[in-house]
């Protein structure tokens with residue numbers, strides 16, 4: 348559905364008004380024009396916050412092309428606003444897979460110099476469809492799943508250009524994955540269901556950066572949180588954070604709500620559906636819609652209907668019902684409003700600085716996955732503290748000397 352331009356403009360204005368770090372970078376970009384003459388293909392969840400990034404890259408002199416990184420996470424009002432501001436955009440909430448892939452092809456057809464990717468679908472398309480670097484100086488990657496795919500590409504020796512792993516920058520995963528996914532996943536679940544979390548057994552699959560955030564927020568709302576894991580360290584961490592840990596088959600028997608955030612596939616599948624309690628809610632905040640097996644759910648269900656917007660009811664032959672939220676796609680952006688604006692300020696500030704870095708150095712960087720340069724990570728941290736009125740101590744000369752010496756020990 349076409350979005351509402353006036354509403355979109357207000358949403359973008361609201362986002363930009365709460366993104367001081369990115370806005371500071373945009374002002375510098377406007378003056379310095381570091382992307383002048385370059386084309387940027389950005390494949391991201393197209394929301395108001397994303398428009399703020401697109402406008403910052405354009406202010407830097409780039410010709411920006413924007414496409415959705417997921418068929419269900421687009422805000423059509425934001426699309427109307429960013430198109431109106433002159434950024435060609437391929438995104439529509441609820442678009443078909445054919446439309447989605449056409450969007451990827453369209454931004455690639457612009458012969459980009461730089462790629463901003465979220466989930467690595469565009470980078471994968473370059474490697475399968477074009478198979479050559481062309482003008483591309485490099486790409487940046489926003490999320491864990493995209494980084495996992497890039498690592499596999501790097502390992503295969505086929506990576507055609509340098510990529511920057513924005514996800515693993517401190518200023519990204521410590522805040523976006525944990526606090527951003529934590530808060531917005533709850534937003535999505537509550538908006539979709541209007542149900543109470545307190546008193547519910549809430550199973551969180553995966554105790555990574557996102558899982559920690561989701562578990563903490565569910566606990567904060569009075570949920571009885573159970574964690575499932577395959578990593579012994581993370582399992583212990585979850586236990587010592589106060590949560591019960593058990594295999595999914597046991598957890599599924601008690602669950603009122605299951606949230607998957609593993610980045611892996613088939614986390615909740617037929618064997619689990621067989622033991623679910625009646626009415627269990629199934630939500631996913633991992634990048635792809637593969638964590639709750641829709642194939643198994645559809646195969647086992649004898650009836651299916653839409654119970655509410657973003658809530659699909661599946662009825663099994665014994666009468667039990669399971670409710671899949673947002674078609675198993677990212678519940679926080681599909682059914683909720685996505686990450687809080689201030690969180691995306693940090694993530695997109697890193698994206699903007701990393702894109703500038705690739706524009707300057709991409710042609711001479713090794714063909715591998717690079718971390719965000721530490722100086723950029725710290726620049727974003729310092730810029731974020733300023734508007735919050737938080738000041739730091741400066742180490743004394745004595746402290747600098749002490750921290751750099753090996754001689755001082757027991758006194």
Ligand SMILES: NC(=O)c1ccc[n+]([C@@H]2O[C@H](COP(=O)([O-])OP(=O)(O)OC[C@H]3O[C@@H](n4cnc5c(N)ncnc54)[C@H](O)[C@@H]3O)[C@@H](O)[C@H]2O)c1
Pocket residue numbers: 490491492493520523524528552553554555556557558575576577578581608609610611614632633634635677678679680686
């Ligand atoms: N919803 C969002 O807005 C959003 C934001 C950031 C990241 N993500 C996505 O969320 C997913 C998780 O990201 P992360 O940063 O937390 O990753 P992470 O690597 O820090 O954590 C994933 C955790 O899942 C565990 N895991 C893997 N397979 C499992 C299984 N079969 N059962 C139980 N646990 C399993 C891993 O051991 C790990 O601890 C990724 O797909 C990422 O792209 C989504």
